[in-house]
Amino acid sequence: MVATKKHIVETQGVEFSYGACGGPVPGAKALDGISLRIEKGEFVALVGGNGSGKTTFARLLNALLLPTSGTVYIDGIDTKDKERLWEVRRVAGMVFQNPDSQIIGTTVEEDVAFGPENLGLEPEETRRRVREALRRVGMERHADSPPHLLSGGRKQLVSIAGIIAMEPGCLILDEATALLDPTAREEIMELLRRLNREEGITVLHITHDMEEAALADRVIVMHAGRVALDGKPSEVFSRASLLREMGLDIPQVAELSERLRGEGFDLPSGLLDTDAAVAALERMLAGSRHAVHTT
Amino acid sequence: MLSIRLENLSHTYQRGTPVEKTALHNITLLIEPGMFLGIAGRSGSGKTTLLQHLNGLLKPTSGCITFNGSPMDGHGMRDLRRRVGLVFQHPENQLFEETVCRDIAFGLSGTGLSPAEIDIRVRGALEAVGLGETFLNRSPFELSGGEKRRVAIAGVIVTDPSVLVLDEPTAGLDPRGRRELLDHIVALRRERGMTVVLATHDMEQMARHAEQVMVLENGSSALFGTARDVFRDVGTLERVGLEAPRITILMSKLKKVFPEIDDGIVTVDAAVEELKRLHRRQGLRWRDHDERCARGSVCCREFGSPPVGPQDEDPDGDGIYDACISC
Amino acid sequence: MATVFMTLVFLADSYLSFLLLLFFTFVVAGRAGRPFGHSLRGIRPILFIALFTLAVNSFAVKGTPLSEYGILCHITREGIEQSVRMVIRLLLLLTGASILTSTTTPLALMDGLAALMRPLRRLRVPVHELAMMMAIGLRFIPVLLEEGGRIFKAQVSRGAGFTSGNPLQRARSCIPVLVPLFAGAFRRADDLSTAMEARCFRGSAGRTRMKTLEFSRADVICVTAMLALSAVLFCMEFVKM
Known part of the structure; x- marks a missing residue:
């Protein structure tokens, strides 16, 4: 139990199958033995193709679904524990892909x-939290706006504010940036990083965008209901061919360095950051010049 | 073949009301047959409004648009819409028929084609988006998101348009889905000689496929040119809220150290080639201390240190420049 | 309040009653801090409908013709009277509605309704949930309108025609818009309920409100005025019979 308390998310041998008529592939196992731990304060990206089980997994963490076998612990609480269901849902706050189908209020506030x-908070406390949450996402000026007049990016900021007002321990974003333009994506990523670093909120960011995943501390790759890869971005993205086979992209910088390495060039593996890559390429090119001069 | 010309086209929504909003401002553009044109811009920059002019869904509030030189008139509107196929954002939301086959055939109703002809067209369209005949009698509502989207696109290309206009066709798809969908569009263009107009904010996609790119900012054209030229302008792209492909940014940073790097690199393939060339070049030396190339002709001496150029490669692989630019 | 007002509008028949109602609307608008002109501006878009009603009614109602000659013989005195009343009713209704929507957010409105219906809880009517449902319904009207517009355009660009043929054909031609619109609405409802559950929604149990409604002095005045108005109008319309 000591170990589970340190981990905000812990799953043990989790399997899940939709009923005979539900889910994307009826009857098939959507999740097939997932055991992993996410520590408090981690920033984790979860990637995988369509049908890999990412969304199902996210829904298990919020107790929207319960595992067919195995156990999910959120902050040490078993999600099957009906008594503490609301605690689980508060701790594991969830933001979905489409802002238009998760905003309930007729004004942002x-x-x-x-x-x-x-959660049954006192009106005064609710007001304080709402103000605070809107300030943290930078939307306090829009408190009275009707949500449907906001841009997609702003709507997602509102959705995130709606979750952090519940003071969650972990923020789960299920492809929350998929429908946004680059600037809005960057704003969201910026916010997530800030919440993670400054307030210690654990972030689990599910995404198709490998450039975004590269910004996380840890990348988990799911494929066919299992964890295929799990590690630092530099480790995960150095497995270019495996990722390709699973229908995923790799960030362009990683792809470039992997391809050059494949042709025998002297480059460190796991390059992701543009500046680091520029430095490495510079060394590679200068090295060749140097080599010739010494011969 | 259809060419579309936009001249000083502007569009203002709800003109004359307090909520009027100018969505497009003085756009001039020639869409020539066979072109692959990319329209880039943030959400709300006017991409969708521009696309909806291309098949007459919207009419310019000022300026004009002509199709093969003639202004559109209400008469041939249905015909025009069959010749300019417009795929909306999230087209899977428009499926409504009981079977995939009937949904795709919807675009052909009223054309007077025989059932046999319609059948051939529907199968052709389904095949063009990479779905097999087994899909014909399934309900579109039981398909996966990616499949639905393909069926919806098939429903547009079934009329065999000369111009295919797509508004964010890959939004929300996973990497494989994105790649496959675009591959099908590229193949369609090759096989049927279609003009393709693609609106997206995915710059990597744009870099890989578009020949010409127009960048919109608040309804005005901020940049227009070949993909190379547009992506070279990293600063402007950033200002309008777009990111040049990571690879372009990387190469432009590297260029500060190695000025000879080509600065119009927009794909990883091109970057790999360029770096290999550079590496080879870095390793090359001149034939002798006078720094003459392998040919060692008079010109090298006249130039002093000979300029390097496209011919300065080393086909025989002996590490010595075979020829400088002037030899 | 709104319902009472609506009933009154339909009840009223004489011009005097209309005048009284108009006066009432005017006063309420003023008290609510909304200039009357503002409310009037809101009804501009439906002026066309009003005129149309006027025209149709003038022709359709049988009675004493205005004149024996030409087109005028189809227009009857009763027709005109009735249509003028109709239009005044329409305008009053809309002004009332516009005051309501401009002073009260839908959620506040629903809270109010829920509070009024609270006695029904004893009969196991899920009042809170009903109110919630209606509030969400209101929230999604603009979203669905936008989506409907988009689907309409998408089908038009696939060559759909919505303007030709007999009524049956025309009704059928709506299917390509209605089916996706409904499918979309269901999908959205499904997503929304998931999102609400994820945010700890469990019906009214244990739920608090950030903004609680209070019955203020202005409300008392308003209700009293409304009752008085109803009484006066009631007398005017029925006593005279």
Whole structure:
């Protein structure tokens, strides 16, 4: 139990299958033995193709689904524990892909208040949390706006505010940036990093965008309901061919360095950062010049 | 073949009301047959409004648009819409028929084609998006998201348009889905000689496929040119809220150290080639201390240190420049 | 309040009653801090409908013709009277509605309704949930309208025609828009309920509200005025019979 308390998310041999008529592939196992631990304060990216089980996994963490076998612990609480269901859902706050189908309030403020109201907080406390959450995502000026007049990126900021107003331990984003343009994506990533570094909120960011995943501390790759790779971004993205086979991309910088390495060039593996790559390439090119001069 | 010309086209929504909003401002553009044109820009930059002019869904509030030189008139509108196929954002949301086959055939209703002809066209369209005949009698509502989207696109190309216009066709798909969908579009263009107009904010996609790119910012054209030229302008792209492909940014940073790097590199393939060339070049030396090339002709001496150029490669692989630019 | 007002609008028949209602609307608008002109501006878009009603009614209602000659013989005195009343009713209704929507957010409105219906809870009517449902319904009207517009355009660009043929054909031609719109609405509802559950929604149990409604002095005045108005109008319309 000591170990589980340190881990905000812990799953043990989790399997899940949708019923005979539900889910993307009826009857098939959507998750097939997932055991992993996420420590408090980690920033984890979860990637995988469509049908790899990412979304199912996210829903198990929020107790929207319960495992067919195995156990999911959120902050040490078994998600099957009906008594503590609301605690699980508060701790593992979830943001979904489409902002239009998760914003409930007719004004930004009302929407952010929805979660705290469900928790049964005093009006005064709710008001304080709403104000605070809107400030943290930089949307305080829009408190009274109707959500449907905001841009997609701003709507997602509102959705995130609605979750952090519940003071979660872990923020789970299920492809929350997939429908946004580059600037809005960057804003969201910026916010997530800030919440993670400054406030210690654990982030589990599910994404198709490998450049985003490269910004995480840890990347988990799911394939066919299992964890295929799990490690630092530099380790994971050095497995270019495996990732390709699973239908995934790798960040362009990683792809370039892997391809050059494949042709025998002297480059360190796991390059992801542009500046680091420029330095390495510089060395590679200068090295060749040097080599000739000495011969 | 259809060429579309936009001249000083502007569009203002709800003109004359307090909520009027200018979505497009003075756009001039010639879409020539066979072109692969990319329209880039943030959400709300006017991409969708521009695309909806291309098949007459919207009419310019000022300026004009002509199709093969003639302004559109209400008469041939349905015909025009069959010749300019427009795939909306999230087209899977428009499926409505009981079977995939009937949904795809919807675009052909009223054309007077025989059932046999319609059948051939529908099968052709389904095949073009990479779905087999087994899909014909399935309900579109039971398909996966990616499959639905392909069926919806098939429903547009079934009329065999000369121009295929796509609004964010890969939004929300996973990397494989994105890649496959674009491959099908590229193949379609090759096989049927279609003009393709693709709106997206995915710059890597744009870099890989588009020949010409227009970048929109608040309804105006901020950049227009070949993909190389547009992506070279990293600063402007950043200002309008777009990112040049990571590889372009990397190469432009490297260029500060190695000025001879080509600065229009937009794909990983091109970068690998360029770096290999550079590496080879870095390793080459001149034939002698006078720094003459292998040919050692008079010109090298006249130039002093000979300029390097496209011919300065080393086909025989002996590590010595075979020829400088002037030899 | 709104319902009472609506009933009154339909009840009223004489011009005097209309005048009284108009006056009431005017006063309420003023008290609510909304200039009357503002409310009037809101009804501009439906002026066309009003005129149309006027025209149709003038022709359709049988009675004493205005004149024996030409087109005028189809227009009857009763027709005109009735249509003028109709239009005034329409305008009053809309002004009332516009005051309501501009002073009250839908969620506040629903809270109010839920509070009114609270006695029904004893009969096991899920009042809170009903109110929630209606509030969400209101929230999604603009979203669905936008989506409907998009689907309409998408089908038009696939060559759909919506303007030709007999009524049956025309009704059928709506299918390509209606089916996806409904499918989309269901999908959205499904997603929304998941999102609500994920945010700890469990019905009214244990739920608090950030903004609680209070019955203020202004409300008392308003309700009293409304009751008085109803009484006066009631007398005017029925006593005279």
